[in-house]
Amino acid sequence: MKSAISLPTDMCIIVTYRCPMQCQMCNIWQNPTDQHQEITPMEMERLPKVKFINITGGEPFVREDLEEIIEVAFRKSPRVVISTSGWFEERIIHLAEKFPKIGIRISIEGLSLKNDELRGRKGGFDKGLRTLLRLQEMGVKDIGFGITVSNSNSADMLSLYRLSRSLGMEFATAALHNSYYFHKTDNTITNQTEVCGNFSKLIEWQLKEKHPKSWFRAYFNWGLINYVKGQPRLLPCEAGLVNFFVDPYGDVYPCNGLESKYWKESMGNIRTMTSFEELWRSEQAEHIRSCVRNCPKNCWMVGTAAPVMKRYIAIPMKWVINKKIQSLLGHPINLENKEK
Numbered sequence: 049m050k051s052a053i054s055l056p057t058d059m060c061i062i063v064t065y066r067c068p069m070q071c072q073m074c075n076i077w078q079n080p081t082d083q084h085q086e087i088t089p090m091e092m093e094r095l096p097k098v099k100f101i102n103i104t105g106g107e108p109f110v111r112e113d114l115e116e117i118i119e120v121a122f123r124k125s126p127r128v129v130i131s132t133s134g135w136f137e138e139r140i141i142h143l144a145e146k147f148p149k150i151g152i153r154i155s156i157e158g159l160s161l162k163n164d165e166l167r168g169r170k171g172g173f174d175k176g177l178r179t180l181l182r183l184q185e186m187g188v189k190d191i192g193f194g195i196t197v198s199n200s201n202s203a204d205m206l207s208l209y210r211l212s213r214s215l216g217m218e219f220a221t222a223a224l225h226n227s228y229y230f231h232k233t234d235n236t237i238t239n240q241t242e243v244c245g246n247f248s249k250l251i252e253w254q255l256k257e258k259h260p261k262s263w264f265r266a267y268f269n270w271g272l273i274n275y276v277k278g279q280p281r282l283l284p285c286e287a288g289l290v291n292f293f294v295d296p297y298g299d300v301y302p303c304n305g306l307e308s309k310y311w312k313e314s315m316g317n318i319r320t321m322t323s324f325e326e327l328w329r330s331e332q333a334e335h336i337r338s339c340v341r342n343c344p345k346n347c348w349m350v351g352t353a354a355p356v357m358k359r360y361i362a363i364p365m366k367w368v369i370n371k372k373i374q375s376l377l378g379h380p381i382n383l384e385n386k387e388k
Contacts, residue, residue: 053329057099058291059125060304060351061092063117064106065229065296069133070168071157073198073224075231076106086296087318089116095294096324097124102351104131106296109139118147129153131194133167134176141179144188151190153220154180158195158204166201180217192218197272199224199239202246209250221250221265222349223272228306229295237276244273248383255375263372267364268353270383275348283356283363285347288337290355292328294318300327302340305347311339 065081101121108114108130121128129151132140144150154176157166163173176193183191193212195205205221212219223243224235237243247269254266271282288302292315295301299314306312315336316327327333357364374381 053289053333055096055098055325055328056290056292058102058351058355059095059098059100059294060102060104060291061087061095061117061121061294062104062106062229062296062304063087063108063111063114066110067105067107067133068110068135068169069107069172072166072168073196073230073232073235076229079229079231081106081296083111086111087294087298089113089120091298091318092117092120092124094318094321094324095124096328099125099127101125101128102131103128107133107135109136109143114139115143115146118143118150122147122149127151127190129190131155133172134179135169135172137175137179137182141182141186144183144186148186148188149190150188152180152183152188153192153194153218155194155196156208157198158201159207162201162204166198180215184215184217190218192220194220194222196222196224197237197243197247198235199237199243202243206246206249209253219265220350221247221269221272223275225305225347225349226307227304228308228312229304233307233309240276244276247273247276248381251371251383252375252381255371255381260368263368264357264364266371267367268348268350268357270367271348271353273383275346278346281346281348283353283360285340285343285352286356286359287340287352288315288333290359291351293351302336303347303349303352305345305349305352307345310344313339 064086065076067077070077131153134154156176157163160173164170193208197205209219224237226235251266251269254262293301293304298317298319300316301314315333321327371381
C-alpha cells in the first residue's frame with residue numbers, strides 16, 4: 049500500500065567517498081569509491097525538485113563532472129550548497145565563476161595548527177581561508193565556515209566564530225559523531241564540561257546578535273549541548289519525511305548518521321526505481337520511517353534538525369524569546385533548565 053506522504057523539501061547528495069584529507073574523525077579517505085561506480089549527473093535527473101540541496105562527500109571537488117552535477121542541482125532547487133575541505137582552491141573559484149549563486153561551506157576545524165592537525169594535511173587552513181576570501185571578493189554571498197566540534201577544538205570554535213563575524217560570513221557547527229561511511233566507531237566527546245562550556249559561550253554571543261537567524265542558531269547549538277550530554281533530542285527526528293540522503297551508489301537513506309550496529313537500510317535506489325514518487329511512497333520507505341521513529345541514536349545534525357525546527361517552530365520560538373529577554377536584561381543565560 050502506497051503512502052500519501054508529501055514529497056520532501058530538502059536533500060543531501062554525497063557524490064563521492066574519495067577525499068584528499070586524512071581527518072582524525074573520519075576514515076572515508078581509506079575507503080574511497082570507484083569513480084566509475086559513482087552516480088552520474090544523468091542519474092541525478094531522476095531526483096525530485098526541492099527547496100534545498102547540499103552536495104557533499106568525501107570531497108565533491110574531486111569529481112571531474114561536478115559542473116554538470118551542479119547544473120542538474122540548480123534545475124532541481126533554487127539553493128545549492130557545497131560542503132568542501134577547500135583543498136582545491138582553483139576548482140572552487142572556477143565553479144563559483146560559472147555559478148555565482150552557489151553556496152560554499154568550507155570545513156575548518158580550528159585555527160591553523162589545530163585544523164591541519166585534525167584534518168591531516170598541512171596548509172589546509174590557509175587554503176580554506178584564502179578560498180573564502182577570494183569568493184568574497186568575487187561577490188559570492190552564500191559562503192562560510194563549518195566546524196565539527198570534538199574534544200580538542202571547542203576553544204578554536206570561538207575564535208573561528210569571531211573570525212566569521214568580522215568577515216561577514218556564515219558559521220555552521222556540528223558535534224563529533226559516528227556514521228557508517230566514516231568507518232569510525234569511537235567518535236565520542238569525553239571532555240563534556242569544556243565543550244559544553246564553549247558552546248554555552250557561543251550561544252551567549254549569538255543571542256546578542258541583531259539577526260533572528262543567529263538566535264535560532266543558538267537554539268540549534270543548545271541542541272548540540274544536549275546531544276553531547278547524551279540527553280534526548282529537543283525535537284523529534286523526522287528524517288525520511290521532509291529530507292533524504294543519497295549515497296554515491298544511488299541508495300536513498302533517511303539521513304547520513306546511520307550506523308550498521310543499530311540499523312542501516314535504504315528506501316531504494318535511484319538507478320532502479322520507476323520514479324522517485326513511487327520510491328518515496330513505497331512500503332519500504334514507510335518501513336524506513338518506522339525505523340527512524342524507533343532509532344536509538346539521539347543525533348542532532350543540521351540536515352535533520354533544521355527541518356523539524358521549521359515544522360515545530362513554536363518550540364524553538366518560545367526558547368528564543370525567553371533567552372533573548374534574559375540576554376537583553378543582562379541576566380546569565382540559563383541553559384540547564386528543561387524548557388523546550
